[in-house]
Amino acid sequence: QQQVKQSPQSLIVQKGGISIINCAYENTAFDYFPWYQQFPGKGPALLIAIRPDVSEKKEGRFTISFNKSAKQFSLHIMDSQPGDSATYFCAASMRDTGRRALTFGSGTRLQVQP
Amino acid sequence: DAGVIQSPRHEVTEMGQEVTLRCKPISGHDYLFWYRQTMMRGLELLIYFNNNVPIDDSGMPEDRFSAKMPNASFSTLKIQPSEPRDSAVYFCASSEQGYNEQFFGPGTRLTVL
Numbered sequence: 001q002q003q004v005k006q007s008p009q010s011l012i013v014q015k016g017g018i019s020i021i022n023c024a025y026e027n028t029a030f031d032y033f034p035w036y037q038q039f040p041g042k043g044p045a046l047l048i049a050i051r052p053d054v055s056e057k058k059e060g061r062f063t064i065s066f067n068k069s070a071k072q073f074s075l076h077i078m079d080s081q082p083g084d085s086a087t088y089f090c091a092a093s094m095r096d097t098g099r100r101a102l103t104f105g106s107g108t109r110l111q112v113q114p
Numbered sequence: 115d116a117g118v119i120q121s122p123r124h125e126v127t128e129m130g131q132e133v134t135l136r137c138k139p140i141s142g143h144d145y146l147f148w149y150r151q152t153m154m155r156g157l158e159l160l161i162y163f164n165n166n167v168p169i170d171d172s173g174m175p176e177d178r179f180s181a182k183m184p185n186a187s188f189s190t191l192k193i194q195p196s197e198p199r200d201s202a203v204y205f206c207a208s209s210e211q212g213y214n215e216q217f218f219g220p221g222t223r224l225t226v227l
Contacts, residue, residue: 032214043118043205043218044157089157095214100145101170102216104157 004092006105013112019077021108023090026071030092034102035064035075038087047088048075080112118219120206126225132194135222137206138187144211148181148191151203151221160204163189175200196226 005024013019023033034049050057050064050073057064063076077084090105119138127133139146147162161171166183174181178197183189193200203223207216 034214041220043207043221045218046215049214093214099170100164100209101147101159101162101173102149102157103159106156 004105010109013080019080021075024072029094032093032095036089082112085112120219124223130195133196135191137189139208143208145209147207149205198226
């Protein structure tokens with residue numbers, strides 16, 4: 001029940017295109033859903049996050065869509081740029097019930113071609 | 115602030131040796147997390163502390179692994195004895211009470227021969 005499933009494993013998008021990464025979870029106690037971006041040789045860095053009381057959150061070119069009934073959430077990267085090429089991880093935690101640790105998805109390697 | 119600091123950045127050791135990884139969290143952060151990243155298992159939690167007290171160590175693989183946080187500015191993760199399957203990148207992260215974001219360090223790449 002702690003698992004977060006992420007797809008696709010890898011993604012190739014042309015510059016200017018839309019990148020879409022999907023995640024699904026089972027545990028309804030999760031109440032915080034962040035996306036992390038990781039470049040080679042670096043630690044993950046928070047990109048954007050959402051709580052289950054909203055269905056969408058947008059920050060610049062990055063949007064999270066959240067479907068509570070389906071227990072799914074997705075990351076959309078609009079106008080994808082070569083600099084967005086990285087590995088993206090979805091995650092979930094149970095902040096309000098005390099378990100602050102993140103459960104990560106398996107990661108998506110995004111390559112944006114110029 | 116310098117962010118989360120980890121040392122060493124790279125460690126190569128032989129099977130059976132003791133390995134100690136170190137972490138300095140961001141000043142003022144109340145939570146400290148140790149994660150491990152491998153190709154097979156992805157990013158997984160090992161243990162986390164709140165106000166220097168271990169809260170959840172369910173991810174610690176076995177008794178060969180131990181973690182301590184003697185004060186608010188320092189934590190160690192020790193592996194004794196090390197095995198080749200412990201080869202991974204170990205990340206330390208910290209966060210502040212009342213905030214969700216976890217700030218990750220650059221990681222320690224451990225290779226056990």
